[in-house]
Amino acid sequence: MRELRVTPIKNGTVIDHIPSGMALKVLKILGIGGSVSSTVTVAMHVPSKAMGWKDIVKVEDRELSAKEVDKIALIAPNATVNVVRNYNVAEKHKVRMPDRAVGILRCANPNCITNLREPVESDFAVMGKDPVRLRCKYCDRILEDVAAAIV
């Protein structure tokens, strides 16, 4: 039997098919930093039939919010999210790129009004999905580094 690099989890979420190198960004989206209270497993540069190489993130005892999934879709458009309950995959779905990204990105234009102390959420229209291209509703600028703009 082939040895599994990553053991199955009892309850939690497995995010698979993350583009190679983006796993740490996914952790950042999930707010996983230095201190965690449940097991987090990160596999980077794993061979993949479909993608060549991929990253995988497993987070035990946690299911993701819709907003978190939207954020992941922006940097990992082909990721799959598996919700595991009692060792079984209870739900499995591909992330879906939203048409708009509201309140999940910071505009990279320092002179954009949304970066001031105003009572508005950032709002981006998704112009293209592959590669991901987003345009700020307010200042019209195209966001180039999506991963760096995630709040």
Next chain:
Amino acid sequence: MDPWKGRDILSIRDFSRADIESVLEAARKAMPIAQGAKTSRSLDGKVLSAMFFEPSTRTRLSFESAMQRLGGRVIGFASPEGTSIQKGETLADTVRMVESYSDVIVLRHPQEGAARLAADFSSRPVINAGDGAGQHPTQTLQDLYTIWEGRGAIEGQTIALVGDLKYGRTVHSLAFALALFGAPLILVSPPELEMPWEIVEGLKETGIPLQATHRLEDVVRAADVLYVTRIQKERFPDPQEYSRVADSYRVDLPLLREAKKDLMIMHPLPRVAEIDPAVDATSHAAYFRQAFNGVPVRMALLEMVLGVRG
């Protein structure tokens, strides 16, 4: 229902070609009133709030002239000094207050996207009079009107955009609008000040003939319109480099010997040294007419968004 009544004028990207043509037609009708040859009271009793968070002589005065020529009134401020903004009030709060005092808001603001934010918080129409390095749609419409009225059409006119194509906000919006009309464009700039890639990509997608060069003298023969913009000193770390570049983009009489007889020269003003004053006396000079055209265009827009057709 009137699709213009209550509409915000925020970005030229919100306009279709037919929208722009409606504004141009209305501006032509407003011309005799703008010139003072006829009078109108079409906006009698209406109040315009001019919120100018940074100074702008031409834009502010042309809006005031437009409103007053139509019998309306103007309140507002010409700079943020002494207003509640200096006490730290948000733009959103200022707008909510001002909309209750007036029928239409004209906003000039140093931050990009400020006008769209203002529109989110105002039930009255908001007209963007320039937001930072972002949009300035009434300037674009005034430029389009000048070409349309001066040449009889925009479609098919070869237009050379000259100077600072990187930072100059007017040229980005203008290029987009000219592409809507299918006008061939020639982009003429020093290598340091070329048009940003995302704008060039957008122009290419429209399928218009597009050419880019660093040498003004190469294009002067082909152009129907030269749209000249200011090259700012602060864009260059080395003053000598600035003088070299500024010299090579100066429009003067020797350069114009090669030009078409009916070449039109435009400039959003203020100009510094981009156009030799000797050009002013030639039939090519259209920049002062262009500055005046801000009045009929703004009259047209004010009447349209206030639901009054002149």
